[in-house]
Amino acid sequence: MRIAIIGIGRLGSVFARVLSRGHELLLIDRDFEAARVVASEIGAQPIKDIAEARTCDMAIITVKPAHVEEVVRQIKDAQLIVSCAAGVPIRKLESFGAERVIRVMPNICAEVGEAVIAYALHPEVEKKEKVFMTAFSSLGMCIKTDESHLDTITGASGSGPAFVAFFAEAMIEEAVKNGLARETAEKCVAQTFLGTGKLMRSGWSAQKIIETVASPGGTTEAGLKMLESKGANKAIHEAVRYAAHKARELGK
Numbered sequence: 477m478r479i480a481i482i483g484i485g486r487l488g489s490v491f492a493r494v495l496s497r498g499h500e501l502l503l504i505d506r507d508f509e510a511a512r513v514v515a516s517e518i519g520a521q522p523i524k525d526i527a528e529a530r531t532c533d534m535a536i537i538t539v540k541p542a543h544v545e546e547v548v549r550q551i552k553d554a555q556l557i558v559s560c561a562a563g564v565p566i567r568k569l570e571s572f573g574a575e576r577v578i579r580v581m582p583n584i585c586a587e588v589g590e591a592v593i594a595y596a597l598h599p600e601v602e603k604k605e606k607v608f609m610t611a612f613s614s615l616g617m618c619i620k621t622d623e624s625h626l627d628t629i630t631g632a633s634g635s636g637p638a639f640v641a642f643f644a645e646a647m648i649e650e651a652v653k654n655g656l657a658r659e660t661a662e663k664c665v666a667q668t669f670l671g672t673g674k675l676m677r678s679g680w681s682a683q684k685i686i687e688t689v690a691s692p693g694g695t696t697e698a699g700l701k702m703l704e705s706k707g708a709n710k711a712i713h714e715a716v717r718y719a720a721h722k723a724r725e726l727g728k
């Protein structure tokens with residue numbers, strides 16, 4: 477497929493690297509040099525004229541929410557517009573002129589093909605869903621959802637890798653403080669997160685994992701009690717809620 481990616485920043489460059497393995501890519505950024513550098517690494521085409529995105533099977537928008545309008549207005553009649561911008565609703569994208577649009581909330585785990593790709597679309601765009609899936613299924617697990625859930629998903633999984641990494645970094649730091657080499661600590665913690673995720677995907681609930689690891693009077697129980705006494709659960713609830721709230725604010 478011929479795909480344009482508009483906004484070659486953090487997310488756009490990750491998408492570009494992965495999608496370049498099976499598609500012809502046009503990369504567009506208002507800093508042409510940034511697009512050129514990424515394009516030369518992956519064998520894609522850097523493009524100056526954003527209107528060329530209209531000639532592609534799909535135009536993926538990975539600019540900040542505040543810049544979405546100026547982009548959409550220039551590619552209104554593109555075959556398919558996929559907007560990754562947090563908080564910007566489909567009705568707003570349509571009010572900017574988008575004719576066929578899918579709204580997506582991905583995450584950065586696309587780099588390793590393990591993203592959550594939550595997406596919403598109007599029934600009349602369903603005929604474009606196959607085209608969308610051809611590209612996005614290589615980035616991770618695609619979940620079709622009602623648009624009203626996308627801001628909540630932004631808090632849970634769009635921002636999620638950073639929340640998980642925040643927890644991981646604290647575990648690594650503590651292990652290093654106690655004498656472990658950073659490289660070893662990073663490996664142990666990364667594998668622990670990977671294994672826990674796989675357990676959950678295999679059907680274990682988070683609660684079951686907690687109960688199975690925390691034997692009464694043991695080390696895990698002591699650690700969990702400390703987390704509770706410090707209000708960690710409440711802090712995580714608030715972080716996820718604030719991220720979702722921020723997404724709603726950005727879309728206004």
Ligand SMILES: NC(=O)c1ccc[n+]([C@@H]2O[C@H](COP(=O)([O-])OP(=O)(O)OC[C@H]3O[C@@H](n4cnc5c(N)ncnc54)[C@H](OP(=O)(O)O)[C@@H]3O)[C@@H](O)[C@H]2O)c1
Nearest residue numbers: 483484485486487505506538539540541543560561562584
């Ligand atoms: N990062 C993530 O993990 C993540 C996860 C889920 C969703 N998202 C969504 O993805 C979008 C991009 O996030 P990001 O973190 O990748 O942002 P970013 O690093 O700031 O990248 C955006 C890029 O788009 C460029 N740009 C801005 N306006 C443009 C225009 N009119 N035409 C062409 N290029 C333009 C920016 O240039 P300047 O720097 O000059 O403005 C920048 O290079 C956001 O809407 C965000 O909500 C991100």
